[in-house]
Amino acid sequence: MILGILKESDPGETRVALLPESLKSLVAQDLSITVEAGAGEAAGAEDQAYAEAGATFTPDRRWILANADILPVVNIPNPADQARLKSGAVVIGFMKPLEAPAALTEAIHRAATLFSMELVPRITRAQSMDALSSMATIAGYKAVIAAADRLPRLFPMLITAAGTIPPARVFVIGGGVAGLQAIATARRLGAVVEACDVRAAAGEQVRSLGAKFLDVDLGGINTEGGGGYAAELTEEALDRGRDLITHTAAHSDVIITTAQVPGRRAPLLIRHAAVEAMRPGSVIVDVAAPAGGNCELTRPGVTQTIHNVTLLAPLNLAAEVPVHASQLYARNILNFLAIILKGGALSIDLDDEVLAGACVAHQGQPINPRIAKLLEATEPEIAHT
Numbered sequence: 001m002i003l004g005i006l007k008e009s010d011p012g013e014t015r016v017a018l019l020p021e022s023l024k025s026l027v028a029q030d031l032s033i034t035v036e037a038g039a040g041e042a043a044g045a046e047d048q049a050y051a052e053a054g055a056t057f058t059p060d061r062r063w064i065l066a067n068a069d070i071l072p073v074v075n076i077p078n079p080a081d082q083a084r085l086k087s088g089a090v091v092i093g094f095m096k097p098l099e100a101p102a103a104l105t106e107a108i109h110r111a112a113t114l115f116s117m118e119l120v121p122r123i124t125r126a127q128s129m130d131a132l133s134s135m136a137t138i139a140g141y142k143a144v145i146a147a148a149d150r151l152p153r154l155f156p157m158l159i160t161a162a163g164t165i166p167p168a169r170v171f172v173i174g175g176g177v178a179g180l181q182a183i184a185t186a187r188r189l190g191a192v193v194e195a196c197d198v199r200a201a202a203g204e205q206v207r208s209l210g211a212k213f214l215d216v217d218l219g220g221i222n223t224e225g226g227g228g229y230a231a232e233l234t235e236e237a238l239d240r241g242r243d244l245i246t247h248t249a250a251h252s253d254v255i256i257t258t259a260q261v262p263g264r265r266a267p268l269l270i271r272h273a274a275v276e277a278m279r280p281g282s283v284i285v286d287v288a289a290p291a292g293g294n295c296e297l298t299r300p301g302v303t304q305t306i307h308n309v310t311l312l313a314p315l316n317l318a319a320e321v322p323v324h325a326s327q328l329y330a331r332n333i334l335n336f337l338a339i340i341l342k343g344g345a346l347s348i349d350l351d352d353e354v355l356a357g358a359c360v361a362h363q364g365q366p367i368n369p370r371i372a373k374l375l376e377a378t379e380p381e382i383a384h385t
Contacts, residue, residue: 002034003026003031003032003068003071004033004071005018005033005034005036008039010074015325016322016326016330017092017333018330019326020045020052023050023053031070033050034057034063035047035050035057036060037059042322043322044322062084065086066084067086069089070092070341070346071091072092074094075094082104082107082112083106085106085112088363089113090112090340091112091113092115093115093117094117095114095116095118098262104360108364110364111363113361115355116359119358125354128335131329134329135329136176137181138181138328139178139181139258139317140184140185140256141181141321142317142320143258143314144256151282151283155167155186156189157190167191168190168253169191170191170193170255171195171249171254172186173197174195174197174259174294175195175202175206176260178258179195179202179256179258180206183209186256191253194213195212214244242269242270250278252278256285257284257295266291266292267294268296270296270297275311282309283309283310283312284311286311289313300313336358
């Protein structure tokens with residue numbers, strides 16, 4: 001059985017699905033591992049390191065696509081690559097099935113089994129496979145570092161012979177994994193941190209990191225969605241949060257915004273007025289930019305200066321830390337592979353809660369009901385192939 005590792009083709013993508021140190025347990029199962037030449041270079045893994053770990057490498061991407069039985073990836077291959085997949089291949093990676101289901105069409109036509117890392121259920125047993133949390137951890141850290149680099153002020157308080165410099169004030173919107181890591185990083189750099197989240201339960205975690213939690217009065221509206229995410233809120237509820245954010249922005253040097261709802265456009269939380277209220281030189285890092293952004297002025301992928309405030313809208317923060325991002329992601333992938341590989345042979349049991357939750361398609365048929373409905377709406381013949 002052949003496991004293939006591709007060089008990621010998305011612009012700006014530096015991560016790799018598996019690293020040389022990830023291969024030991026796979027080689028022990030007599031899997032034949034073939035790596036596309038240069039696949040791990042940006043993540044600090046040379047071809048020779050893969051060879052020493054028991055893999056072979058080749059510049060022939062088409063051969064890997066045509067022969068790999070298992071293909072762990074960071075991002076779903078483009079349609080041309082999907083059309084070259086071995087029929088019935090198992091592909092595991094970030095697939096954006098809710099945001100862009102039509103992009104999976106060719107792989108489904110090839111009768112591939114698709115497992116989406118975004119859909120791994122957030123249950124105790126699957127924590128070691130939670131790639132979204134792994135990448136959110138890195139994004140939260142990198143967002144603060146990017147803000148500190150742009151801010152024309154220091155983060156920590158300094159007492160010098162020339163006088164005292166007050167600490168920077170950082171406001172984090174969203175108390176999920178990315179938000180909590182942003183809080184922790186900003187605190188390590190010496191900033192005074194405030195944070196808000198529509199979920200009152202996030203307050204305890206925020207306070208445990210030494211930040212002040214700002215409660216949003218939502219009048220008893222339920223804010224807990226599935227899987228530990230926030231629910232999608234009404235405009236009335238969002239307006240209450242926007243008012244709090246505008247008020248807090250006026251005394252914040254940095255805003256890190258991370259609020260997202262799976263499969264939906266990111267909620268618009270930062271009004272133009274909030275940006276206007278910030279002091280000159282302040283910085284906003286919109287971590288939700290890949291989902292459209294939390295600021296109404298955000299242009300995903302574009303850095304802007306508005307009212308002398310820098311607005312960053314990065315699309316792939318995890319790829320800016322490729323070594324550790326790849327290490328964490330590879331561990332997530334290995335733990336997932338442990339469920340579907342038994343003695344070097346594929347054993348896909350869709351009665352397994354983790355596999356059933358993560359499976360997008362199997363043997364040419366959409367499995368996830370929500371995604372099947374989306375696919376039917378975009379391309380009716382897929383659901384009836």
